[in-house]
Amino acid sequence: MRQFFYDNYTESGLYNSKVDSHLTYLRENVDIVEDSPDTFSEQFSQYHTFGPIDSPWPMKSHDTRHTGRSPYSTADNPLVEIWRYKTGNSVEGGCIIENDGMIIFGDFAGYLYAVTPDGELHWKTKLGGLVFSTPALDEDGTIYLGTYNDHMFAVDSDDGEILWSFYAGGSISSSPAIGTDGTIYFGIAKEFDKGEILAVNPDGTEKWRYAAGDYIFADPAIAPDGTIYIGSLDGYLYAIDPDGSLKWHFKTGDWVKSHPSIGDDGTVYFSSFDGYFYALYPDGNLKWTFGNPGSGCVAAVIAEEGTLYLGGDRLYAIHSNGTLKWSFTFDSRRYVGHSSPAIGADGIIFVGLDIGEDQGGELIAINPDGSLRWRSGKIAHWSMDSSPCIGVDGTVYVGSSYGIEDGFLHAFGEGTPNSPPHTPSITGPNHGTQGTDYPYTFVSTDPDEDDMYYYVDWRDGTNSGWMGPYASGDEIIRTHQWAEVGSYTIRAKVRDYFDEESDWATLEVTMPKERTARFFFKDVFNSFRILLSRLTTSTYR
Numbered sequence: 089m090r091q092f093f094y095d096n097y098t099e100s101g102l103y104n105s106k107v108d109s110h111l112t113y114l115r116e117n118v119d120i121v122e123d124s125p126d127t128f129s130e131q132f133s134q135y136h137t138f139g140p141i142d143s144p145w146p147m148k149s150h151d152t153r154h155t156g157r158s159p160y161s162t163a164d165n166p167l168v169e170i171w172r173y174k175t176g177n178s179v180e181g182g183c184i185i186e187n188d189g190m191i192i193f194g195d196f197a198g199y200l201y202a203v204t205p206d207g208e209l210h211w212k213t214k215l216g217g218l219v220f221s222t223p224a225l226d227e228d229g230t231i232y233l234g235t236y237n238d239h240m241f242a243v244d245s246d247d248g249e250i251l252w253s254f255y256a257g258g259s260i261s262s263s264p265a266i267g268t269d270g271t272i273y274f275g276i277a278k279e280f281d282k283g284e285i286l287a288v289n290p291d292g293t294e295k296w297r298y299a300a301g302d303y304i305f306a307d308p309a310i311a312p313d314g315t316i317y318i319g320s321l322d323g324y325l326y327a328i329d330p331d332g333s334l335k336w337h338f339k340t341g342d343w344v345k346s347h348p349s350i351g352d353d354g355t356v357y358f359s360s361f362d363g364y365f366y367a368l369y370p371d372g373n374l375k376w377t378f379g380n381p382g383s384g385c386v387a388a389v390i391a392e393e394g395t396l397y398l399g400g401d402r403l404y405a406i407h408s409n410g411t412l413k414w415s416f417t418f419d420s421r422r423y424v425g426h427s428s429p430a431i432g433a434d435g436i437i438f439v440g441l442d443i444g445e446d447q448g449g450e451l452i453a454i455n456p457d458g459s460l461r462w463r464s465g466k467i468a469h470w471s472m473d474s475s476p477c478i479g480v481d482g483t484v485y486v487g488s489s490y491g492i493e494d495g496f497l498h499a500f501g502e503g504t505p506n507s508p509p510h511t512p513s514i515t516g517p518n519h520g521t522q523g524t525d526y527p528y529t530f531v532s533t534d535p536d537e538d539d540m541y542y543y544v545d546w547r548d549g550t551n552s553g554w555m556g557p558y559a560s561g562d563e564i565i566r567t568h569q570w571a572e573v574g575s576y577t578i579r580a581k582v583r584d585y586f587d588e589e590s591d592w593a594t595l596e597v598t599m600p601k602e603r604t605a606r607f608f609f610k611d612v613f614n615s616f617r618i619l620l621s622r623l624t625t626s627t628y629r
Contacts, residue, residue, distance in 0.1 A: 140266045141227045145185040145477035148222035148263035149389055149428050152310035153350040156389025156397075158478035162432035165482040167453065167462050170503035171207030172496040172585055175199070179487025179495040180426065181263070182222035182475035184231075186245060191485055192231055193474075194219030195495050200233060200243060203497060205479070211248035215241050220261035221307070222475065224272070226290065232272050234260025240274065240288060252292035258284065263307040263347070265316070267330065271295055273316050275304025283320050285328060296332030300324070307347035307387075309356075311370070317356055319344025325358055327372060336372035340364070346387035347428070349396075351408065357396060359384045365398060367410060376410035387428045389437075391456070397437050399424025403454055414458035422450070426473040430484070436461055438484055440472035451476065451486055451500065467498060467587055496585075507535040508588035509560075512542070512580050514595040522599045525567045530580050530593075534560040538584035545579040548572065554583070573599045 140146050149156045176197035183193035189205040196218045202210040217237025224232045230251060231243040236259045242251040258276030265273050270290035277283055283304035287295040301322030308318040314330040321343045327335040341362030348358040354370040361384035367375040388398040394408040401423045405413040418441060427440030435456035442449050449472025453461040467488060474487030483501035490496055509532050516528035530542055541556035546568050558564060570576060576597045583589040 140268075141187070141225045141229070143185060143187045143225060144189075144480050145183075147184060147224040147265065148182055148307050148475065149347065149349070149387070150430070150477070152265050152267075153312075154307070154309045154347050154387065154389065154428075155349060155431075156429055157392060157431045157433075159433055160478055160480055160482055161434040162436050162438075162453075162478060162482040162484060163434040164502075165484065165500070166502055167464075167484065167500045168503050168505050169464065169467070169586055170483075170499050170501050172467075172498045173201075173203050173207050173209070174490075174585070175201065175495040175497065177493055177495050178470065178489035179497060180471070180473045180489060181219055181487065182428070183477055183485050183487060183497065184223050184225055185477055185479050185485070186225060186229075189479060190245070191479075191497065192223050192225070192245065193487055193497060194221070194223065194233055194235075195487075198235060198237070200231070200241075200248065201497070202245070202248060205483070205499075207499060213243060213248040213250060215239070215250075217259075221263040221274075224264040224266050226266055226270065230290070232264045232266065234262065234264060234274055234276075236260065238276075240264070240272065240286075242290075242292060254288050254292050254294070256286055258282070261305050262318075265308045265310050267310055267314065269330075271330070273308045273310065273318075275300075275306060275308065275318055275320070277303035277305060281321075283322075285316070285318055285326065287316075287330075287332060298326070298328055298332055298334065300326065302343075305345050309348045309350050311350050311354060311356075315370075317348045317350070317358075319346070319348065319358060319360075321345065323360070323362075325356070325366075325368070327356075338366075338368055338372050338374075340366065343384060345385055349388050349390055351390055351394065355408070357388050357390070359386060359388070359398070365406070378404075378406055378410050378412075385426050386424050389429045389431055391431055391435060395456075397429045397431065397439075399427065399429065399439055403429075403437065403439065405458060416454050416458050416460070418452070421447075425471060426475075427486075428475040430476045430478050432478055432482065438476045438478070438486075440474055440476060440486055440488075442471045442473065446470050449473075449488055451484070451498070464498075464500070465587075468496070470494075506538075506584070506586040506588055509534040509538070509540050509582045509584050509590045511591045512582050512593045514578055514580055514593050516595070518596060519598045519600065522570050522573050525569045527565055527567045528578065528595070530564045530566070531561065532582045532590060534582075534584050536584070538586065540582045540584050542580060542582050546570075547576045547578060557585070570597075570599050575599075 175195040178196040191203045194200045198216045201212045217235030229245045234240045240254040256276045258278035262275035272288045283300040285298045300320040303321045306319040316328040324337040326337045340360035343361040356368045365378040386399040388396045396406040398404045403416040421444045422441045425442040429439040437454045448466045449468035451464040455461045470489035476486040512532035517526045539557035541554045544552040578595045579592045
């Protein structure tokens with residue numbers, strides 16, 4: 089059995105030391121009667137516990153029904169940003185939380201991270217390919233996550249070791265869901281506008297796949313009876329039996345890109361790009377629609393009493409019968425892009441907002457009566473499409489896209505508020521000649537020892553843009569020249585990782601008006617003297 093598995097799985101990258109230990113257990117404790125893939129999968133599953141883990145936040149929107157409900161309250165959380173962890177690129181997928189408080193998430197650089205509750209890196213693993221999706225955590229501590237390089241990965245949550253990788257044949261932005269038997273369900277986008285729904289066994293072998301009519305970017309939800317619900321860009325919501333056969337599919341007028349959510353009574357809720365929010369009975373018949381709820385990219389979550397929360401150009405609260413309960417209007421140019429809300433046990437709703445077109449992002453908290461509880465203000469310079477999650481102590485975690493190649497994981501909880509950096513000092517020449525480079529030194533310190541970014545306005549219509557990051561106390565030297573005569577007031581400020589800015593520092597600089605003209609005529613006169621001297625010498629030869 090062991091040799092059979094080694095021979096058949098080493099070539100596909102599925103074999104490693106962790107899987108080897110499982111096989112050792114089977115060889116020493118189980119009577120193997122047949123060396124076949126089916127036998128291996130059956131016996132592997134029989135002697136290991138699978139299914140979604142019961143942790144604070146084990147998968148996208150908390151559970152297989154995608155309710156977005158946390159069992160932990162945020163009522164006593166002052167929502168101070170206690171730390172942010174910098175990644176190698178944008179963080180647009182959501183994060184999950186293990187039982188020990190470890191936060192797991194991926195980024196656009198293709199890394200999977202494990203960060204401790206105090207914001208320190210525990211491990212990171214290179215997967216390759218953009219990570220748009222949210223990981224899922226199995227009962228045995230295995231993390232599943234798909235990437236844009238067409239692979240689904242199984243990763244050990246203890247140390248980040250890759251246990252196996254499965255080639256899916258299409259890019260994966262669909263967040264995986266785990267069945268009670270350990271089966272991993274997700275969707276893919278293949279070439280030529282094709283999409284498939286896949287089921288993979290917990291040993292990394294394919295169980296089945298079902299072809300849809302177009303790409304699948306949506307995340308699957310799983311009902312208590314095992315039915316898998318997932319949408320496709322072909323406009324259908326699919327209901328698939330656990331054996332891979334089609335149960336039914338429901339046609340909408342446009343793409344179905346966001347994940348469905350399942351109510352306590354089995355009602356399936358989802359959005360379409362046709363401008364409608366749908367409620368279907370478990371048999372696939374239409375229950376009701378809610379018109380013009382916003383973008384079809386966003387998904388609904390379900391409060392304990394059945395209220396549905398759905399984002400778009402505002403946050404909608406919808407009764408389970410399809411009527412509007414209330415709506416909260418965001419400030420101008422703010423909207424929910426791809427962020428799925430998270431609901432605390434106290435009923436407070438958290439969701440990420442985008443500002444304009446890639447111009448920033450913030451996290452907002454709304455009370456269950458539709459009033460504003462709190463907002464972070466702009467904390468991302470690009471977007472906040474990540475879906476927040478809630479820890480045991482009520483701490484709220486969310487990712488952000490800070491810039492084209494920067495991202496953060498943010499933690500909001502109880503702690504000391506961040507202090508802004510001190511006003512920088514500026515030293516350098518305060519007078520000179522136009523067209524000449526002069527060096528200037530800028531230095532600041534941060535009370536919290538955060539790294540900082542510097543911004544210099546030369547007051548001649550040019551500036552440095554944000555430079556950095558630099559350590560607290562580092563001296564930054566930049567040169568500049570002024571093309572025009574006159575007086576200028578150099579201004580400089582700094583900001584830290586929390587976007588707290590210092591006051592402006594200034595330095596007066598003067599470029600004398602007469603100096604350039606005097607030296608010009610002096611140069612002309614000297615050139616004339618040299619020429620005259622040469623002509624005189626030539627005449628007397």
